[in-house]
Amino acid sequence: MQKPFAALALAAASIVALAGCSATTGPASSSGKDTIAVTASTNVWGDVAKEIGGDHVTVTSVIASLSQDPHEYEVTAADQLKVRGAGLILDNGGGYDAFFSDLLAKSGSSAPVITAVSFAPTWPKGEDVAKTVEGFNEHVWYDTAVVEGVAKKVADELSSMAPEHKADFEKNLATFEKGLAELNSSLATIKGAHQGEKIFVTEPVPLYLTAAAGLVNVTPEAFSHAVEEGQDVPPATLLDATRLVGSGEVKALFVNAQAGGAETTKVIGVAKEKGVPVQEVTELIPDGKTYLSWMQDNIATLSRNLDK
DSSP states (O other): OOHHHHHHHHHHHHHHHHHOOTSSSSSTTTTTOOOEEEEEEHHHHHHHHHHHHGEEEEEEEEEETOOOOOTTTTOOOHOOOOOOOOTEEEEETTTTTTTHHHHHHHOOOOOOOEEEGGTTTTTTTTSOTSSOTTOOOOGGGGGGHHHHHHHHHHHHHHHHHHHHHHHHHHHHHHHHHHHHHHHHHHHHHHHHHTEEEEEESSTOOOOOOOOHHEEEEEOOHHHHHHTTOOOOOOOHHHHHHHHTTTTEEEEEEEEEOOOOOOOHHHHHHHHHHTTTEEEEEEESSOOOHHHHHHHHHHHHHHHHHHOH
């Protein structure tokens, strides 16, 4: 159960009193000696901010471990401080990191907020970016166009806060965009060789990536929806799913490495029995990786699996 906000606020106030003010917890000073504090809901958006801000930012991600689930995360007093002290804030939106939207609303922060789903072409105009929208895939960090939009916005915001470092932010952005272009080139190569081939996903996590590779998702919606929501898959749907995976039509099976269940285990077993490659994907950047190297690994694995 989430702790009452009043208790969190009291604890946060105590921490502030003990810790004092740090040069890395607020916007950059006019002297440029301080860094801009950036807080992100997850390490995905935290890494994007770090890639653009470089040495001029201090980035804190509330969720940075593969063992943490944004859907079940309980905020702490320390999280309140991370948001209150930030000069720039990034979140995913679309209901994915709902804990962060609540945290932000209660923090009283007036820092600019960059919400990733707002850069998705399919995001419904006029909808509250913090809310879940039926039928919208909120895993937008697998869409390189969305990531590029966020990166450009980060560069704009940081340049407004620290104009003396604008050239650095623009240079970092150009380097990051070059990396994204390389990802897109690799996806285009896969598309040229495998367009129209079928895949199965236990959850819709990688679908932006697989769509860019020209692959067709044939997963019964009732299956992936139930798994994502932690519900039981209807028996008839599970039977259809196992038949489909074992039919020889599916070229690759994607599973969320951070979640699982009996139904997921069942389809993995069928896939392995039939020789269908199983690719694990995650919702957070693994330790030792950056956004770009993480996506490069995902794309390289996909390419190898489809070539089998």
